[in-house]
Amino acid sequence: MLIRDEIARDIPAIGRVVTEAMRMLAQASGTEAGIVEKLRAEGALALSLVAEDEGGVIGYLAASPARIGAQPGWGLIGPVAVLPSRHSQGVGTALMTEAIRRLRRTCRGAALVGDPGYYGRFGFRAFPGLGVTGCPPEAVQALPFDGSEPCGELIHHPAFGLDQQE
């Protein structure tokens, strides 16, 4: 398996992988593939990583610039998606490991909204006062690279379509 940056011909396969993976997720909105397209169109994909094997694109991870409160410099990971037929083979771990490695070079930390049962293994955790309006606080997690204690609303790129109070 290879983790690499997206290239133009991956774009249809990325849409399929994201749509198929998110069907498994009760809390998915069904708009995740569209969010990736909007981020791409706005030049806001800080990372757009595909996992590929001989069968083609089997996994995908996006990251985009985010703020926590007034503080810029956070890399927001999501969506993360692996084809259901390829779950539990380490694809998600490989994507997350590479994303964290790259974000360390450019960001003060990484943040995401997701299941703590999965993302805790990469060092993500909730922080007092860190949140996203309308999301359970335990799902809003960060991995500061500089030891800081993130506090405030995790402000997503407008492509996510959230109604966020700054």
Ligand SMILES: CC(C)(COP(=O)(O)OP(=O)(O)OC[C@H]1O[C@@H](n2cnc3c(N)ncnc32)[C@H](O)[C@@H]1OP(=O)(O)O)[C@@H](O)C(=O)NCCC(=O)NCCS
């Ligand atoms: C979450 C996801 C990306 C993980 O990808 P993956 O390639 O299966 O992950 P890995 O193989 O690296 O890790 C699998 C392990 O994570 C566990 N895991 C997967 N989702 C989990 C969750 N929500 N909570 C707790 N553990 C989880 C699996 O049980 C497995 O455990 P094991 O190592 O003890 O067998 C994938 O399951 C997926 O695409 N799910 C649907 C979309 C989604 O939930 N995206 C994340 C939110 S944006």
